[in-house]
Amino acid sequence: MAGPDVFLPDPLAAAAAKKELCTAYGFEGVFPLDAELDLTGVGPHEAALRISRANEDLIRGCELMVAHVTPFRGPSADVGTAYEMGFARALGKRVFAYTNVEVDFPTRTERFVQRVRERPTGEREDENGLQIEAFGLDDNLMLIGAIEDSGGALFRATVPAGREFLDLEAFERCLSHARRVLATTLAQGS
Amino acid sequence: MAGPDVFLPDPLAAAAAKKELCTAYGFEGVFPLDAELDLTGVGPHEAALRISRANEDLIRGCELMVAHVTPFRGPSADVGTAYEMGFARALGKRVFAYTNVEVDFPTRTERFVQRVRERPTGEREDENGLQIEAFGLDDNLMLIGAIEDSGGALFRATVPAGREFLDLEAFERCLSHARRVLATTLAQGS
Secondary structure, eight states: OOOOGGGSHHHHHHHHHHHHHHHHTTTTOOOGGGOOOOOOOOOHHHHHHHHHHHHHHHHHHHEEEEEEOOSSSSSOOOHHHHHHHHHHHTTTTTEEEEEEEEOHHHHHHHHHSSOOOOOOSSSOOOOSOOOOOOOSSOOOOOHHHHHHTTOOOEEEEOTTTTTTTTOOHHHHHHHHHHHHHHHHHHHTOO | BBSSSGGSSSHHHHHHHHHHHHHHHOOOOOOOGOOOOOOOOOHHHHHHHHEEEEEEHHHOOOOEEEEOOOOOOSSSSOOHHHHHHHHHHTTTOEEEEEEESSEEEEEEHHHSSSEEETTTOOOOTTSSSSSSOOOOOOOOOHHHHHHHHHOOOOOEEEETTTTTTOOOOHHHHHHHHHHHHHHHHHTTTT
């Protein structure tokens, strides 16, 4: 369960709620804080590295990923989550995802940047001259490619304001779908 | 060469400038656009998937990565770049990086969010109650962990306003360092 949920005021409660849903759908949910690192007396830099290593080890031990890609401090998903999606994908794991914002990525980006200008070629760019991805996807194409090419899927919800990082309805739909996908894969013996 | 350089008005010129530096330091530079995909008549969704696959294939063929992690539309690096760092790291490749913004990640994040509040536990959080990483790193700990644990390094520069996505001085220092690291590794036969 990759996602910015670790930054919530009560991440253990968030983890418990997600794990309960995982169990209900036949999965054993693994949350970044499961490593239970003892960081007493450890300096911040070394602590960060130990957390990073523990997260990578947890991903290695999982069969699939459910990434929480609700836009985080900008038009895209949390970069830590994006990193973990790439890590999981390179290891051949299925990457599922959910977002609690349904507005598409080009629209979110155009709302976020300070200025949108059209290039002579028709592409659109921001105030730094940087192109705005216009594929109509839910986020950067690397993230969406990982989800689709790994046999995963992305689920979207619109939730009440303030619930973007808490609501688990799309997460639950994601689990339900993942369970069906896995059951089919097992039935096919692949 | 992962990074948001692909979004520049003239990405081929950026690629050429970076490749010239790579060659000068004994490397063969590989840029996302090297795949030269023919996307004529291909719909946007399928085009995005083909670009994603081509980028992953290019990473697989590289010995190391130099990621451009200058903050992109928010306090963190581009998520596509973060994804590719995770992908490279899981494949056991060294991840080097450079940024043209030297302000650290906690400071950037506090400047970006709408409100900073201190929790009773001393951690700091934004207007959504989401914690602000306070390890004093250059970006999210997963990205920094990948760089340090893979034997890579991160180089920083402060550049004139408007040159953040163009300046290659830190990129060049990164290549110079990577060359020394690789030479040492080869000399040790490991």
